[in-house]
Amino acid sequence: MGFFGKIKEKLKKTKEAIAYKLNKLFTGGVLTDDFYDELEMALISSDIGTETVENLMDNLRDVIDEKHIRNTAEVKDELKKLMVDILDENPVPEYEYPLVLLVAGVNGVGKTTAIGKLAKKFKKAGKSVTIVAADTFRAAAADQLSVWADRAGVRIVKHAEGADPGAVVYDAIMSAKSKNTDVLLIDTAGRLHNKKNLMDELKKINRIIEREYPDCMYLNYIVLDATTGQNAISQVDVFNEAIDIDGIILTKLDGTAKGGVVLAIAGQLGVPVVYVGVGEGIDDLEDFDSREFIDAIIE
Amino acid sequence: MGLFGSLSEKLNHIFSKMKSRGKLSELEIKQAMREIRVALLEADVNFGVVKDFIAKVSEKAVGETILNSLTPGQQVIKIVNDELIALMGSTNAKLGVSSKLPTVIMMVGLQGAGKTTMCGKLSQLLKKQGKRPLLAACDVYRPAAINQLKVVGRSVGTEVFERGDKDPVKTAKLAVEEAKSRGCDTLIIDTAGRLQINEELMRELENIKSEVAPTEILLTVDAMTGQEAANVAATFNERLDISGVILTKLDGDTRGGAALSIKAVTGKPVKFCGTGEKMSDIEPFYPDRMASRILGMGDVLTLIEKAQSAVTEEEMQKLEKKLRESAFTLDDFLTQFEQLGKMGNLSEVMSMIPGLPNNMRISEKDVDEARIERFKAIIKSMTMYEREHPEIIKASRRKRIAAGSGTSIQDVNQLLKQFEQTKEMMRMMKNGKMGKMGKGGRRFPF
Numbered sequence: 001m002g003f004f005g006k007i008k009e010k011l012k013k014t015k016e017a018i019a020y021k022l023n024k025l026f027t028g029g030v031l032t033d034d035f036y037d038e039l040e041m042a043l044i045s046s047d048i049g050t051e052t053v054e055n056l057m058d059n060l061r062d063v064i065d066e067k068h069i070r071n072t073a074e075v076k077d078e079l080k081k082l083m084v085d086i087l088d089e090n091p092v093p094e095y096e097y098p099l100v101l102l103v104a105g106v107n108g109v110g111k112t113t114a115i116g117k118l119a120k121k122f123k124k125a126g127k128s129v130t131i132v133a134a135d136t137f138r139a140a141a142a143d144q145l146s147v148w149a150d151r152a153g154v155r156i157v158k159h160a161e162g163a164d165p166g167a168v169v170y171d172a173i174m175s176a177k178s179k180n181t182d183v184l185l186i187d188t189a190g191r192l193h194n195k196k197n198l199m200d201e202l203k204k205i206n207r208i209i210e211r212e213y214p215d216c217m218y219l220n221y222i223v224l225d226a227t228t229g230q231n232a233i234s235q236v237d238v239f240n241e242a243i244d245i246d247g248i249i250l251t252k253l254d255g256t257a258k259g260g261v262v263l264a265i266a267g268q269l270g271v272p273v274v275y276v277g278v279g280e281g282i283d284d285l286e287d288f289d290s291r292e293f294i295d296a297i298i299e
Numbered sequence: 300m301g302l303f304g305s306l307s308e309k310l311n312h313i314f315s316k317m318k319s320r321g322k323l324s325e326l327e328i329k330q331a332m333r334e335i336r337v338a339l340l341e342a343d344v345n346f347g348v349v350k351d352f353i354a355k356v357s358e359k360a361v362g363e364t365i366l367n368s369l370t371p372g373q374q375v376i377k378i379v380n381d382e383l384i385a386l387m388g389s390t391n392a393k394l395g396v397s398s399k400l401p402t403v404i405m406m407v408g409l410q411g412a413g414k415t416t417m418c419g420k421l422s423q424l425l426k427k428q429g430k431r432p433l434l435a436a437c438d439v440y441r442p443a444a445i446n447q448l449k450v451v452g453r454s455v456g457t458e459v460f461e462r463g464d465k466d467p468v469k470t471a472k473l474a475v476e477e478a479k480s481r482g483c484d485t486l487i488i489d490t491a492g493r494l495q496i497n498e499e500l501m502r503e504l505e506n507i508k509s510e511v512a513p514t515e516i517l518l519t520v521d522a523m524t525g526q527e528a529a530n531v532a533a534t535f536n537e538r539l540d541i542s543g544v545i546l547t548k549l550d551g552d553t554r555g556g557a558a559l560s561i562k563a564v565t566g567k568p569v570k571f572c573g574t575g576e577k578m579s580d581i582e583p584f585y586p587d588r589m590a591s592r593i594l595g596m597g598d599v600l601t602l603i604e605k606a607q608s609a610v611t612e613e614e615m616q617k618l619e620k621k622l623r624e625s626a627f628t629l630d631d632f633l634t635q636f637e638q639l640g641k642m643g644n645l646s647e648v649m650s651m652i653p654g655l656p657n658n659m660r661i662s663e664k665d666v667d668e669a670r671i672e673r674f675k676a677i678i679k680s681m682t683m684y685e686r687e688h689p690e691i692i693k694a695s696r697r698k699r700i701a702a703g704s705g706t707s708i709q710d711v712n713q714l715l716k717q718f719e720q721t722k723e724m725m726r727m728m729k730n731g732k733m734g735k736m737g738k739g740g741r742r743f744p745f
């Protein structure tokens with residue numbers, strides 16, 4: 001038992017412990033080594049990643065020296081400011097219509113759900129929306145998407161399972177042009193990013209959109225699961241190489257995971273978070289608010 | 300991102316300052332552990348787990364005698380590696396069997412972990428073992444989840460029991476009856492993905508558990524999960540007393556530190572891994588492979604061991620002497636090829652060398668073992684004098700050697716060229732210029 005028991009005990013209290021420690025840290029007291037250690041741990045436990053945490057801590061120390069900060073409460077504000085700055089550095093795209101949003105990501109992150117929610121969001125804003133089922137790989141993916149299309153009350157373009165995703169996208173573009181559809185939401189197959197075929201497929205879809213629909217505003221979004229750790233960096237990196245990624249949809253933020261890795265991604269790859277998924281309902285997709293997001297990490 | 304091999308490089312740097320051999324000192328271990336800590340955190344091992352692990356390993360490492368055959372850096376890695384393997388437990392891919400049929404397997408986990416796909420993989424595995432599985436669809440929340448299970452079931456030739464979106468607890472119970480009446484010996488229940496903090500849905504799982512008394516409750520976890528893995532596993536285990544874990548999506552490039560976190564907080568074994576998109580892509584869990592993956596390095600220790608058993612001390616000294624005297628001959632080249640052969644399949648050996656990122660790893664077809672065999676034949680077709688004085692091998696000798704070894708003159712030229720290159724490389728190594736070779740000065744990490 002020994003080792004396991006100890007950790008179990010520790011983890012049980014992790015959450016309270018962090019909250020307690022941070023509170024203690026931030027409500028006065030001297031800036032000791034322990035203070036910095038605990039702060040670092042809080043950041044790491046939200047998946048921010050050691051490299052970004054180290055940079056943050058270095059910058060924080062500089063700011064503290066510069067401004068002669070002695071009070072831990074002020075340190076908290078400075079740290080938050082530093083973190084918000086990283087996230088706000090890359091602006092979220094401003095939409096123009098007709099708009100094509102391609103949604104990519106590895107399997108299981110919640111792409112299809114995010115598309116359902118996006119459809120509802122645009123519909124609510126008075127736009128005409130068509131969902132494009134370009135995930136012809138996963139069993140019953142188009143079925144799942146149809147359910148979401150029904151819920152959101154929007155059209156869906158789909159082919160049979162195993163069909164060429166490029167052809168689905170082509171059809172959807174033709175139909176969007178003739179019907180003057182405002183928004184096309186393209187669901188793509190969720191496969192691990194180190195699969196070359198998938199990347200080639202995405203590049204092909206990318207080419208078709210650019211060639212067939214040059215007057216639309218075309219953006220590529222990647223969906224990241226907030227419970228994912230440091231591998232999220234690699235996911236964005238690889239997708240970004242295949243198709244330029246314009247933004248992140250961070251899903252499953254309704255759990256206890258903080259999704260701090262997007263800080264590392266914003267810092268290293270310059271990709272902004274656009275939306276966050278905060279629940280299972282169709283309206284549970286919100287515009288990303290960096291301030292709120294950081295407040296959740298540093299309570 | 301240079302993750303692979305970076306740990307060994309850093310450790311090498313720390314230990315390069317330490318010339319004397321003997322015991323590991325406290326200060327050195329402290330420095331080394333700082334790097335190990337970063338490596339584990341970058342691999343997404345939970346920070347609490349990392350902290351305890353480091354404390355435990357440090358204690359163990361202080362005063363440890365450095366084995367003759369290892370450098371201090373290798374010694375530390377060996378201790379860390381051994382400890383990781385010990386913690387993650389043994390290979391244990393056995394599924395429990397109930398004395399009262401059917402054996403019930405319940406799949407649980409977060410959304411998107413890969414439960415439904417894993418249901419299909421498990422049932423195919425069971426069928427291979429001669430079992431008759433039945434799948435039960437108890438995910439009534441996600442749109443088309445039942446459909447997906449049906450498609451998966453069809454692809455592995457397993458029936459799916461479902462009742463639409465009716466009460467999943469009752470569906471599970473009826474599925475047991477169904478399995479009995481159909482003469483199925485194993486029932487795999489696919490449940491809806493849920494957050495461990497969703498009280499209502501967690502209670503639903505408890506209810507299913509008490510209705511069907513499963514032999515196995517398998518927590519399916521995405522190998523890419525971050526710090527949260529520990530909390531998820533701890534909660535599921537507290538509520539359901541899970542029997543084991545399945546790690547999915549290990550075919551990605553994740554370091555998979557979640558495996559260690561989960562084992563550490565639950566004490567439950569990882570039984571299987573999902574390693575691909577095909578229904579047959581399911582493997583037993585190998586703690587040793589996982590340990591090197593988490594550390595982000597190749598299987599260094601196996602490589603060291605293999606190298607040691609293949610090359611005798613005496614041979615090494617002989618080679619060293621020759622290098623010193625710059626008397627490396629084709630005959631020595633032949634000995635080298637033979638030693639390589641003794642170490643086993645070349646591509647396997649390459650895969651153990653740390654510092655090679657995955658996409659740089661040499662695949663089976665890149666390492667041309669046939670070519671090495673050809674080289675050996677060519678050298679064997681030379682006279683002893685030729686082997687010692689390769690400069691005398693001109694056109695007519697090349698022709699003879701090619702004919703004698705059943706190769707072409709191009710092959711002979713190639714071998715001679717390679718020999719010259721190797722000789723040059725060894726000369727540089729001797730002069731300590733190795734660091735300047737290759738792109739970015741990548742060197743063998745120890």
